Amino acid sequence: MPGVSSFRSKLVRAALGALAGLLAAFTALAVAELVAGLVRPEAGPVTVVGGAVIDRTPAAVKDFAIRTFGENDKTVLQLGILAMLALLALALGVLALSHRRAGAAGALLFGVVGAAAALSRPDSTGLGDVLPSAAGALAGALALYVLAAKAVRVPDPAGAGGEDGEGGWSRRGFLTAAGVTAVAATSAGALGRFFTGRQGQGAVASREGLVLPGPASPAPALPAGVQLKVPGVTAFATPNSDFYRVDTALTVPKVDAGTWRLRIHGKGVARPLTYTLDQLLARPLIERDITLTCVSNEVGGPYIGSARWLGVPLVGLLKEAGVIPPSRGGEADQLVVRSVDGMTLGTPVEDVMDGRDAMLAVGMNGEPLPFDHGFPARMLVPGLYGYVSACKWITDIELTTFDAYDPYWVKRKWARRAPIKTQSRIDTPKPFARPNAGTVVVAGVAWAQHRGISRVEIRVDDGPWQDADLAAQAGVDTWRQWSYRWNATAGGHNITVRATDGTGQTQTEQRTRTIPDGASGRHSVFVTVT
Ligand SMILES: Nc1nc2c(c(=O)[nH]1)N[C@H]1C(S)=C(S)[C@@H](COP(=O)(O)O)O[C@H]1N2
Ligand SMILES: [Mo]
Secondary structure, three states: OHHHHHHHHHHHHHHHHHHHHHHHHHHHHHHHHHHHHHOOHHHOHHHHHHHHHHHHOOHHHHHHHHHHHHHHHHHHHHHHHHHHHHHHHHHHHHHHHHOHHHHHHHHHHHHHHHHHHHHHOOOOOOHHHHHHHHHHHHHHHHHHHHHHHHHHOOOOOOOOOOOOOOHHHHHHHHHHHHHHHHHHHHHHHHHHHHHHHHHHHHHHHHHHOOOOOOOOEOOOOOOOOOOOOOOOOOOOOOOHHHOOOOOOOOOOOOOOOOOOOEEEEEOOOOOOEEEOHHHHHOOOOEEEEEEEEOOOOOOOOOOEEEEEEEEEEHHHHHHHOOOOOHHHOOOOOEEEEEEOOOOEEEEEHHHHHOOOOOEEEEEEOOEEOOHHHOOOOEEEOOOEOHHHOOOOOEEEEEEEOOOOOOOHHHHOOOOOOOEOOOEEEEEEOOOOOOOOOEEEEEEEEEEOOOOOEEEEEEEEOOOOOEEOEEOOOOOOOOOEEEEEEEEEOOEEEEEEEEEEEOOOOEOOOOOEOOOOOOOEOOOEEEEEEO
């Protein structure tokens, strides 16, 4: 049955082509990983392409990704890129069977994409960043060219064809070449991982060796009762391991504290200054409980956490540089801060100098900042969403104006100024819980950083608003717990919460999306009382 046999032989050929394509892509990534490990891990092709995708993702999609995949959003993105690459590699492999040169050229094209992505990243350090993608693409193109050549010489299983007819030898030829490629690529990749790991070791050692001085101004003692004894309510103090993480970094920057510098310069800066970490640590430090919130937090969402931060007051540093706040005639109204990975955030100079505890934090809950949260230093300004204040891995502070410069998120349609909106969240009961009739303790948190929380009310269905019991308030810059003893009757009920801040303003019921300046509206939970 020649028809069947030729169909089968075509299938085998295509499979070999696909395999050649996949192996070539794997080789390209592994060689790129090796070169990135030697040059700069942040310039690896998956990292730069992923970063470029993040930079170009519309805010709404980014918000969707955060909402849907949570803190796995970056893993999902990387897997997506790899899956896409695998599909294209399969196709390129099959194409290379008949058009070997075109296949190899296609592989080189991926290198161009990777190189362009590397150069487009804000933290690009120059032409060296194209090396991983270029080397990977060359290796991938070569692998594809050789493997495709071997693959077309494999005769069909029925022994009816093949270019040279030397069936057994040729098949072994392809398999040998494929095996050698796989082993070589795996070794290159492993070596790359090893070098990458070694690059981070200096940073890890500098963090482990860092002994933070005590605060000159310790955190005020927490009043008894800031933490309710209600099961299910969020802990008042968020452990570092549970603290939410939101940033654009596909590889977490590992900064060596020994070589790290912070520069302060720009408009109205009489004395531009550069500090080492030791110089900052030699200054009087403050320690404060501050609750940080992400503008991408949906009503009822999890992107909020509270920690005890240790840091250098920013106002002192700015005054030392000769900065005058705009309200007293200073020329600069925006502080543009840059991180080592090229992120830019913009903060009102006025807010930083108005007496609140704006700081360059170096410690979080009694230890140096974790790498995920900005080691060796990050900014924190109580009362402002993270994207306009909380720059992690900070390295540069530039005084400028809102008119002169739009930082990263503002370029992507988020608001220039974004004080945290008054919000409240029901932590217990959980949505769709089935509590027993009788007393049900409803409890949660409310926050309006730098204004404080003065009142929290609960409404069941369309009933009247009832005052909840407020837990003790640690300060205006932290969230506040609340609880309400509800006499629950059988049936389905909707419980809604609203908070009033320290200025007397009650949280609006107007529902808005997170973009451009934070979600508003009230959190409700539906439960069925049995
Ligand atoms: N360098 C850098 N700093 C950053 C960001 C970022 O993407 N890069 N994201 C900001 C945002 S949007 C928030 S909400 C906070 C989150 O801080 P956390 O990850 O420590 O919770 O960091 C801010 N600082
Ligand atoms: Mo954020």
